[in-house]
Amino acid sequence: MLSLLTDFVEELRTAGVPVSMVETIDATEALAVIDLADRSALKTALGATMVKSARHLEAFDTAFEVFFALDRPPPPQESQSSPVLPSEASSEGGSAGGGASLAEALAAALGSQDWGALSRLVEQAVEELAGMTSGRPVGGAYYLYRTLRRLDLDLMREMLVEMMEMEGSHPGIGEDALAERLRSEQVDDLLERLRRELMAEIRRRLVADRGRQPVAATLRSPPLEEVDLMHASESQLRRIEELIGPLTRKLAARLARRDLHRHRGRLDFRRTVRASLGTGGVPLDLRFRSLRRFRPEIFLLCDVSGSMATFARFTLQFTYAMSARFSGLRAFAFVDGVDEITHLLSPGLRFGDVAQRIFAEAEVVELDGHSDYGNALSRFSDRYAGELTARSTVIIAGDARNNYRDFDAQPLARAADTAEAIYWLNPEPRAYWNTGDSLMARMGAFCAEVYEVRNLSQLEHFVEELADHRRRPPARRIRPSVAPSVR
Amino acid sequence: MADGVIGGDCFDSRRSCKLGGSSSQGKTPILDQLESPQKIAAALVNQGYLASERISQVVYLAGRLNKPVLAEGPAGVGKTELAKAVASATGRKLVRLQCYEGLDESKALYEWNYRKQLLRISADPSSQWGQMEEDIFSEGFLLSRPLLTAITSSDPVVLLVDELDRVEMETEALLLEVLSEFQITIPELGTVRAGSQPLVILTSNNTRELSEALRRRCLFLHIPYPSPEREKAILLARCPDLPDALAESIAQVARSLRGMALKKPPSVSETIDWARTLLTLGVERIDQEFFSDTAHVLLKYQADIELACKELAAGE
Numbered sequence: 001m002l003s004l005l006t007d008f009v010e011e012l013r014t015a016g017v018p019v020s021m022v023e024t025i026d027a028t029e030a031l032a033v034i035d036l037a038d039r040s041a042l043k044t045a046l047g048a049t050m051v052k053s054a055r056h057l058e059a060f061d062t063a064f065e066v067f068f069a070l071d072r073p074p075p076p077q078e079s080q081s082s083p084v085l086p087s088e089a090s091s092e093g094g095s096a097g098g099g100a101s102l103a104e105a106l107a108a109a110l111g112s113q114d115w116g117a118l119s120r121l122v123e124q125a126v127e128e129l130a131g132m133t134s135g136r137p138v139g140g141a142y143y144l145y146r147t148l149r150r151l152d153l154d155l156m157r158e159m160l161v162e163m164m165e166m167e168g169s170h171p172g173i174g175e176d177a178l179a180e181r182l183r184s185e186q187v188d189d190l191l192e193r194l195r196r197e198l199m200a201e202i203r204r205r206l207v208a209d210r211g212r213q214p215v216a217a218t219l220r221s222p223p224l225e226e227v228d229l230m231h232a233s234e235s236q237l238r239r240i241e242e243l244i245g246p247l248t249r250k251l252a253a254r255l256a257r258r259d260l261h262r263h264r265g266r267l268d269f270r271r272t273v274r275a276s277l278g279t280g281g282v283p284l285d286l287r288f289r290s291l292r293r294f295r296p297e298i299f300l301l302c303d304v305s306g307s308m309a310t311f312a313r314f315t316l317q318f319t320y321a322m323s324a325r326f327s328g329l330r331a332f333a334f335v336d337g338v339d340e341i342t343h344l345l346s347p348g349l350r351f352g353d354v355a356q357r358i359f360a361e362a363e364v365v366e367l368d369g370h371s372d373y374g375n376a377l378s379r380f381s382d383r384y385a386g387e388l389t390a391r392s393t394v395i396i397a398g399d400a401r402n403n404y405r406d407f408d409a410q411p412l413a414r415a416a417d418t419a420e421a422i423y424w425l426n427p428e429p430r431a432y433w434n435t436g437d438s439l440m441a442r443m444g445a446f447c448a449e450v451y452e453v454r455n456l457s458q459l460e461h462f463v464e465e466l467a468d469h470r471r472r473p474p475a476r477r478i479r480p481s482v483a484p485s486v487r
Numbered sequence: 488m489a490d491g492v493i494g495g496d497c498f499d500s501r502r503s504c505k506l507g508g509s510s511s512q513g514k515t516p517i518l519d520q521l522e523s524p525q526k527i528a529a530a531l532v533n534q535g536y537l538a539s540e541r542i543s544q545v546v547y548l549a550g551r552l553n554k555p556v557l558a559e560g561p562a563g564v565g566k567t568e569l570a571k572a573v574a575s576a577t578g579r580k581l582v583r584l585q586c587y588e589g590l591d592e593s594k595a596l597y598e599w600n601y602r603k604q605l606l607r608i609s610a611d612p613s614s615q616w617g618q619m620e621e622d623i624f625s626e627g628f629l630l631s632r633p634l635l636t637a638i639t640s641s642d643p644v645v646l647l648v649d650e651l652d653r654v655e656m657e658t659e660a661l662l663l664e665v666l667s668e669f670q671i672t673i674p675e676l677g678t679v680r681a682g683s684q685p686l687v688i689l690t691s692n693n694t695r696e697l698s699e700a701l702r703r704r705c706l707f708l709h710i711p712y713p714s715p716e717r718e719k720a721i722l723l724a725r726c727p728d729l730p731d732a733l734a735e736s737i738a739q740v741a742r743s744l745r746g747m748a749l750k751k752p753p754s755v756s757e758t759i760d761w762a763r764t765l766l767t768l769g770v771e772r773i774d775q776e777f778f779s780d781t782a783h784v785l786l787k788y789q790a791d792i793e794l795a796c797k798e799l800a801a802g803e
Contacts, residue, residue, distance in 0.1 A: 020703055026552065033551040041524065044544040052702035054559060054693065054709050178775045178799050182739045185746070246695050282609055284602050
């Protein structure tokens with residue numbers, strides 16, 4: 001058991017779940033007080049002691065399924081005499097017909113929620129339809145795809161919907177579009193359950209064939225923090241967006257001065273002495289200066305051009321989340337023109353609408369719709385530079401690719417002189433900077449710091465660093481006023 | 488005495504009133520009731536809290552391993568309720584520390600009673616400094632705040648640290664000593680050890696990542712929205728008059744709403760409110776029209792209500 005546990009910890013760490021030594025010891029202690037034969041108790045005990053963040057739960061689940069897979073599903077003896085016997089279904093049709101009749105049997109089991117029959121049928125489906133061959137270096141997703149294709153999910157969905165309509169479904173719900181929607185969601189749920197069971201069965205066979213570690217390796221997906229934002233899939237983006245909220249809050253805390261968490265200011269000596277006269281000179285009642293709240297002012301400029309589409313969605317989401325935390329946030333979007341979008345981020349609006357309205361209402365495109373940092377920044381300077389103060393922090397998010405157009409550094413230099421600092425977030429790998437039409441070095445010369453932000457953990461790093469900068473503002477760099485040299 | 492250790496009972500004589508130390512004589516020992524996950528689940532059901540298998544399992548582990556539980560999940564899934572239910576199920580007193588931005592050690596741990604110290608000094612200016620110093624930095628001059636209260640209580644308590652994600656990162660550090668060693672070090676007084684082992688439950692809505700150091704010391708319990716089956720059971724437990732079929736429909740509508748991209752998905756307490764609305768209005772089945780009339784009970788943003796009505800009217 002112990003060696004299995006250390007292997008498991010090893011696998012979790014490789015999958016990006018940080019499990020410390022202490023947590024492993026805790027897990028061992030937990031194992032001593034639970035019923036080891038109870039698989040769900042085992043899972044809860046390991047999960048509670050080793051996984052400390054919701055974003056790692058999925059990686060944990062996958063690894064657990066592989067390492068602590070049941071060797072055989074428990075024989076569901078009580079429903080052995082159910083109407084659809086798997087052997088009958090399979091003997092009647094050939095391999096193609098087998099898929100269809102199996103699908104029917106599966107649908108029946110799902111519809112009547114007979115989980116015992118379901119697990120037997122799933123086993124049979126994988127056996128007959130997945131076409132698993134020993135030693136083939138293919139991941140479980142491939143076999144799942146094959147099985148599902150031959151089962152014809154659309155047909156199963158129709159059958160399930162029909163079954164539910166026959167039942168007359170709910171006495172608690174009226175017959176209209178609402179009922180229809182709920183029904184279709186229920187069917188989705190059942191099919192999702194089927195998918196999960198199939199995957200579990202495929203995994204079980206893979207583990208039996210190849211051993212634990214190799215299978216775990218094929219199932220591993222990169223931790224969410226490391227996913228490249230420029231190439232993230234839709235579902236990854238959605239889950240990343242969930243993590244942005246906590247991050248903006250951290251940023252908000254970092255930007256506010258440290259002593260903000262003292263509720264009151266320093267002792268007000270004069271008023272304390274004055275008050276002590278009432279108590280015979282004993283300063284019973286201490287008086288404090290009221291603390292002036294520090295309100296950071298942030299100017300956030302996002303490149304929303306086509307090449308930045310995925311990243312822009314992310315930065316806009318970040319901006320949107322920030323706007324709920326900072327009253328002092330002003331957001332701007334640019335392509336070759338620039339426009340303020342702060343008013344579009346009002347908290348009553350949903351993010352999807354916001355993105356649409358930016359392109360519909362804000363004048364971010366002036367010429368041909370390709371990024372022009374020179375023009376965008378000089379427009380920014382003309383229209384808004386007067387509002388920058390020494391308290392403002394400017395954050396620019398973009399790839400610094402100017403499409404080989406002229407770039408005038410003056411506006412950026414002026415902004416750098418007025419504002420407290422300019423930070424640049426570049427979503428490209430550092431190695432690509434200054435290649436082709438990228439002017440990162442020229443533009444970066446005016447920034448307090450340029451960060452490579454390709455994934456969530458790098459954004460987190462930026463937020464952390466920002467705090468250090470604020471605590472110890474760096475000595476102002478001597479900036480070349482017109483033609484900065486390349487760093 | 489500088490680094491002496493003070494047991495919980497040393498404090499009792501003077502501050503029993505402040506600690507509200509209800510005596511637990513005659514009650515069954517607490518550990519008996521935490522002896523198996525099944526018993527915990529049953530005890531919680533008696534308090535009207537339907538714990539999932541995972542929840543009762545983690546509470547059991549917390550009792551056995553003497554570790555705090557960090558309950559995380561969306562707002563309104565019953566994290567705070569869990570602590571209350573555990574407290575009443577085990578007959579322990581609940582000590583609650585509500586977190587907020589700006590919480591500091593004088594509100595969370597302890598504070599010296601400055602006024603009382605001043606009075607003591609000015610009342611008897613002739614006494615020796617050495618003796619006076621020892622006197623004014625003794626327990627009698629200490630104002631105990633929730634964490635110290637929980638630690639010094641002679642009966643074991645349930646300590647609830649609510650909405651921990653609201654405090655600043657730095658303030659979290661105050662908790663570390665309490666959570667791992669169950670002790671508090673007061674520089675002038677020494678280290679106060681727990682007289683009895685408190686059961687600690689921390690809750691977080693995850694608006695901010697908690698520090699690694701804190702997470703390491705806790706058992707992690709993620710409480711998601713309940714499955715429709717469990718939500719139905721919760722509804723039936725909370726509104727016994729609710730017809731079975733209606734409860735099921737309510738749970739399904741709630742699940743459907745949580746799948747949409749809403750600003751604020753309905754919490755469990757809001758579905759309970761909705762169920763009560765249905766009962767009061769004498770509705771037997773939910774349809775579109777009724778949903779749009781009462782959506783404001785479930786959803787708290789106009790944009791959300793509009794979206795939900797549109798989506799639910801669209802069928803698939």
